[in-house]
Amino acid sequence: MSLPQIESSPDRRTQILDAALVCFAKRGFHQASMHDISAEAGISVGLIYRYFENKDAVISAMADRHKKEISEVLERARQAPTLLESLEILFTAHCCEDAPQVVSAFVVDLYAEASRNSHVADLVRDVLQTAMDGVTDLIARSPEAASAADGLKPHELAELIFAVSRGMLMRDVLQPQTMTAAERRARQLEVTRRLWRLLFTGQTQPTYA
Amino acid sequence: MSLPQIESSPDRRTQILDAALVCFAKRGFHQASMHDISAEAGISVGLIYRYFENKDAVISAMADRHKKEISEVLERARQAPTLLESLEILFTAHCCEDAPQVVSAFVVDLYAEASRNSHVADLVRDVLQTAMDGVTDLIARSPEAASAADGLKPHELAELIFAVSRGMLMRDVLQPQTMTAAERRARQLEVTRRLWRLLFTGQTQPTYA
Amino acid sequence: MSLPQIESSPDRRTQILDAALVCFAKRGFHQASMHDISAEAGISVGLIYRYFENKDAVISAMADRHKKEISEVLERARQAPTLLESLEILFTAHCCEDAPQVVSAFVVDLYAEASRNSHVADLVRDVLQTAMDGVTDLIARSPEAASAADGLKPHELAELIFAVSRGMLMRDVLQPQTMTAAERRARQLEVTRRLWRLLFTGQTQPTYA
Amino acid sequence: MSLPQIESSPDRRTQILDAALVCFAKRGFHQASMHDISAEAGISVGLIYRYFENKDAVISAMADRHKKEISEVLERARQAPTLLESLEILFTAHCCEDAPQVVSAFVVDLYAEASRNSHVADLVRDVLQTAMDGVTDLIARSPEAASAADGLKPHELAELIFAVSRGMLMRDVLQPQTMTAAERRARQLEVTRRLWRLLFTGQTQPTYA
DNA sequence: AATGAATGAGGCTTCATTCAT
DNA sequence: CATGAATGAAGCCTCATTCAT
Numbered sequence: 085m086s087l088p089q090i091e092s093s094p095d096r097r098t099q100i101l102d103a104a105l106v107c108f109a110k111r112g113f114h115q116a117s118m119h120d121i122s123a124e125a126g127i128s129v130g131l132i133y134r135y136f137e138n139k140d141a142v143i144s145a146m147a148d149r150h151k152k153e154i155s156e157v158l159e160r161a162r163q164a165p166t167l168l169e170s171l172e173i174l175f176t177a178h179c180c181e182d183a184p185q186v187v188s189a190f191v192v193d194l195y196a197e198a199s200r201n202s203h204v205a206d207l208v209r210d211v212l213q214t215a216m217d218g219v220t221d222l223i224a225r226s227p228e229a230a231s232a233a234d235g236l237k238p239h240e241l242a243e244l245i246f247a248v249s250r251g252m253l254m255r256d257v258l259q260p261q262t263m264t265a266a267e268r269r270a271r272q273l274e275v276t277r278r279l280w281r282l283l284f285t286g287q288t289q290p291t292y293a
Numbered sequence: 294m295s296l297p298q299i300e301s302s303p304d305r306r307t308q309i310l311d312a313a314l315v316c317f318a319k320r321g322f323h324q325a326s327m328h329d330i331s332a333e334a335g336i337s338v339g340l341i342y343r344y345f346e347n348k349d350a351v352i353s354a355m356a357d358r359h360k361k362e363i364s365e366v367l368e369r370a371r372q373a374p375t376l377l378e379s380l381e382i383l384f385t386a387h388c389c390e391d392a393p394q395v396v397s398a399f400v401v402d403l404y405a406e407a408s409r410n411s412h413v414a415d416l417v418r419d420v421l422q423t424a425m426d427g428v429t430d431l432i433a434r435s436p437e438a439a440s441a442a443d444g445l446k447p448h449e450l451a452e453l454i455f456a457v458s459r460g461m462l463m464r465d466v467l468q469p470q471t472m473t474a475a476e477r478r479a480r481q482l483e484v485t486r487r488l489w490r491l492l493f494t495g496q497t498q499p500t501y502a
Numbered sequence: 503m504s505l506p507q508i509e510s511s512p513d514r515r516t517q518i519l520d521a522a523l524v525c526f527a528k529r530g531f532h533q534a535s536m537h538d539i540s541a542e543a544g545i546s547v548g549l550i551y552r553y554f555e556n557k558d559a560v561i562s563a564m565a566d567r568h569k570k571e572i573s574e575v576l577e578r579a580r581q582a583p584t585l586l587e588s589l590e591i592l593f594t595a596h597c598c599e600d601a602p603q604v605v606s607a608f609v610v611d612l613y614a615e616a617s618r619n620s621h622v623a624d625l626v627r628d629v630l631q632t633a634m635d636g637v638t639d640l641i642a643r644s645p646e647a648a649s650a651a652d653g654l655k656p657h658e659l660a661e662l663i664f665a666v667s668r669g670m671l672m673r674d675v676l677q678p679q680t681m682t683a684a685e686r687r688a689r690q691l692e693v694t695r696r697l698w699r700l701l702f703t704g705q706t707q708p709t710y711a
Numbered sequence: 712m713s714l715p716q717i718e719s720s721p722d723r724r725t726q727i728l729d730a731a732l733v734c735f736a737k738r739g740f741h742q743a744s745m746h747d748i749s750a751e752a753g754i755s756v757g758l759i760y761r762y763f764e765n766k767d768a769v770i771s772a773m774a775d776r777h778k779k780e781i782s783e784v785l786e787r788a789r790q791a792p793t794l795l796e797s798l799e800i801l802f803t804a805h806c807c808e809d810a811p812q813v814v815s816a817f818v819v820d821l822y823a824e825a826s827r828n829s830h831v832a833d834l835v836r837d838v839l840q841t842a843m844d845g846v847t848d849l850i851a852r853s854p855e856a857a858s859a860a861d862g863l864k865p866h867e868l869a870e871l872i873f874a875v876s877r878g879m880l881m882r883d884v885l886q887p888q889t890m891t892a893a894e895r896r897a898r899q900l901e902v903t904r905r906l907w908r909l910l911f912t913g914q915t916q917p918t919y920a
Numbered sequence: 921a922a923t924g925a926a927t928g929a930g931g932c933t934t935c936a937t938t939c940a941t
Numbered sequence: 942c943a944t945g946a947a948t949g950a951a952g953c954c955t956c957a958t959t960c961a962t
Binding site for chain 1: 318319320321323324397398401402404405406407408409414417418445449452453455456457458459460461463464466467484487488491492
C-alpha cells in the first residue's frame with residue numbers, strides 16, 4: 085500500500101499524538117489546551133490543524149491509537165509460552181512504557197470521556213471486546229483452563245481478569261507520583277500472580293494440609 | 294423558625310451538590326459549567342458562591358460527600374448477616390441509587406481528577422483506605438475466611454475485591470444509557486457471586502472430591 | 503429645626519460613613535464593596551440601603567462630610583493666634599485624625615473620582631473654593647501679609663499654599679505604611695514652616711550676611 | 712520583513728497602552744474594563760492578553776511608561792538654557808501632550824493606586840526620586856541657586872517645587888473639561904513663574920534695598 | 921509546510937441591589 | 942428597624958479555531 089502524502093504524514097501525527105498523550109495525562113482531555121499540545125510537540129498551534137480537524141479529532145485519534153496499542157499488547161500476550169506470562173504482559177503493559185503513570189491517567193480519562201462521547205465509547209467498547217475475546221480464546225486454549233477454578237467458563241474468567249486489570253489501573257492513578265514505573269510494575273505483577281493462582285491453580289492450597 | 298444562617302444551610306448545599314452530581318456525571322467536572330449546575334438546581338449562578346467558595350470547592354465537597362456515602366454503604370455492609378450479602382451491598386451500591394449510571398461516571402471522573410488534584414487524591418485515597426480496612430475487617434471476622442482460597446490473607450482478598458469492584462464500575466460507564474439500573478445491578482450481582490464463590494467457597498473444586 | 507426621624511438617623515449614617523472611609527482608603531471607592539463596608543460597620547448590607555440610596559450616594563455623602571470637616575478645620579485655623587499656626591493646622595489636619603494615612607488616600611481618591619463624577623467634582627471644587635477664600639481672607643487680615651514676599655497678592659499666596667498642601671498630601675500616599683501619624687505630621691510641619699518663612703518673612707535671610 | 716515575534720511587538724503594546732491611557736483617564740484604572748481598552752484600541756479583548764499577562768500588568772506597564780516619559784521630560788528640562796525654562800518644561804509637561812487633562816487624571820489615579828498596590832507604589836516612588844534628584848542637581852548647578860531664597864538647600868527647594876507641581880496637577884483634575892490644553896498650560900506657567908520668582912529672585916523685596 | 925497573531929464566544933467569579941422574613 | 946439570601950449583569954480571562962504571511 086502506498087501512503088499518499090495527503091491525508092497526513094504519519095510522523096507528524098505521531099509526534100502530535102505523543103505530545104497529546106503527555107498533556108492529556110498531565111491535565112486531562114479538556115483541561116489540556118491545543119497550545120499545551122503544540123508546545124509539548126515543539127510546533128505551532130496552527131500546524132496541529134493541518135493534521136487533525138479539531139481537538140475532538142485528536143482525542144479520537146488517541147483513542148484509536150490506544151486501540152492499536154492494546155492490540156499489539158494482546159498479540160505479544162498471545163505469543164507468550166504460558167498463560168501466566170500472558171497475563172503478566174497484559175497487566176503490566178500500562179506501567180512500563182515510556183512514562184510511568186501517564187498511561188493510567190490517560191486510560192481513566194478515556195473511560196470518563198467515553199461516558200459522554202459516544203464515538204469514544206464505541207471505540208473503547210470495541211477495544212475491550214477485542215481484548216476480552218482474545219483473552220477468552222487464550223484461556224480456552226491453555227491447559228491450565230482445564231483445572232480452572234470453580235468451573236468458571238473462559239469468558240467469565242476473562243471478565244474477572246479484565247475487571248481486576250481495570251481496577252488496578254484505576255488505583256494506580258492514586259499513587260503518589262514518586263512511585264517509579266518499576267514499583268508500579270512490581271505491584272501489578274504481585275496481584276497478577278495472586279489472581280492467577282486463584283483462578284488456575286486448581287485446588288489452590290489443599291484444604292486438608 | 295429554624296436558623297440556617299451560620300455557615301451555610303445544609304439543604305441548599307445538598308440541593309447544589311445534587312445538581313452538581315447530575316451535571317458532573319453528564320458532562321464531567323470541567324465541562325460542566327457553573328451555569329449548568331445553577332440551572333439544574335433551579336437557582337442563580339451567584340447563589341452557588343454563597344455556599345461554595347468556587348468550583349473546586351464544589352468538586353471537593355462532592356468528593357467529601359462521596360466519602361460519607363461510602364462510609365454509610367460500608368456500615369450497611371457490616372451489618373449484613375453473611376459475607377456474601379455484605380459484598381453484594383458493596384458491589385451494587387453505585388447502581389441502584391437515585392440515578393442509574395450517573396454515579397459510575399462521577400466516580401470515574403473522580404479518579405481522573407484525583408490524578409491531577411492532590412486534594413481530591415487525598416480524599417479518594419482516604420475513602421479507599423477506610424473502605425478497604427472495613428472490608429478487611431469484615432473478612433477477618435467472617436467464618437468463610439477460614440476456608441479462604443489459596444491461603445490469601447484478608448487484606449489481599451480485600452484488595453482483589455476492590456479491584457474487581459472498581460473495574461466493574463469502570464466498565465459500567467461504557468454501557469449504553471438504555472441499560473436500566475436493575476440490569477446493571479443484576480450484572481454486578483452476578484460478578485459478585487462469581488467472585489465470592491471463587492474466594493471463599495473453600496475448595497473451588499467440587500465438594501465431593 | 504426638629505430632626506425628623508425619617509430621612510435617616512444621623513448616628514447610623516455616621517457609623518456607615520466611618521466604615522466607608524476605612525474601606526475606601528484601604529481599597530478605593532470602586533474596589534471597596536458594599537459588603538466590605540457593612541462588615542466594617544458591623545451591620546448587614548441591606549441596612550446601608552436604608553440610609554443611602556446606593557453606593558454613589560455613599561461616595562457623595564463622604565465627599566459632603568469631607569467638605570464639612572474641611573470647614574471645621576478652616577474654622578479652627580481662623581481662630582489661631584498667628585498665621586503660621588493657622589497654616590500648621592491646615593497642613594496637618596489630614597494626618598493626625600484617628601487613622602494615619604487613611605485620609606490621604608481617601609482625598610487622592612476623591613480627586614480621582616472628581617475627574618469623572620461631575621457631582622463629586624462640584625463638591626470638591628466647592629470645598630476648595632471655600633477653603634481658598636477663607637485662607638485668602640486670613641492672609642489679607644494678617645499683619646505678616648504686608649511683608650509678603652515678592653508682592654504676591656493674598657489669593658496668589660493662598661493658591662501656592664494650597665498647591666503645596668495638596669502636593670504634600672499626594673506624596674503622603676507613597677509613604678510606607680510603617681510611618682506613624684506623628685512622623686507624617688512632623689514632616690508636614692517642617693514643610694509648612696519652610697513655606698511660611700519663604701512667603702511671609704519679608705526678606706527671608708538677608709543676602710548680605 | 713521585520714521580526715516582531717519574540718517577546719511582544721512594541722507597536723502593539725504601545726497601541727494598547729495608548730488606548731489604556733485614554734480609558735484609564737476617562738474611567739479610572741478599575742472602572743475601565745478590558746473591553747473598553749480593546750474597543751478603544753480597535754482590537755479584540757483576547758489580543759491584549761498576548762501582550763500583557765493581565766490587567767494589573769497593563770497598569771504596571773502604564774506606570775512604567777509614565778516613568779520613562781518623566782525621564783524624557785527631565786532630560787529636556789536639563790537642556791534648557793535657564794532654570795526658569797527648565798521649570799516651565801517640568802510644570803507644563805502634563806498638559807500639552809496629545810491629550811488635554813487625560814494625563815492629569817491618570818497621574819492622580821496612579822497615586823491612588825500606589826496607596827494600595829505596592830508594585831505601583833515602588834514605581835511611583837522611584838519616578839519621584841529620580842525626578843527630584845534631577846531637579847535638585849539642576850538647581851545646585853544653576854547660578855540662581857546662589858541667591859536662593861531663605862537659604863534653602865537645593866533639595867529643599869526641589870521638594871517645594873515638586874509639591875507645588877503635584878498640587879497643581881491635582882487641581883487640574885477639577886477643571887471642567889471645556890478648558891483647553893492651552894488654557895491649562897497658561898495657568899501652570901503663571902504659577903511656575905510665581906514660584907520661580909519667589910524661590911530664586913534672591914531678595915524677594917525690591918532690589919533697591 | 922509552517923507560523924503565530926488575531927478573534928470572540930464562553931467560563932468563572934464578583935458585587936450592587938432587592939426583598940421576604 | 943434589621944437581616945442576609947437571592948438575583949443577574951458585567952468583568953476578567955482562556956482557548957479553540959482561523960488566516961495572512
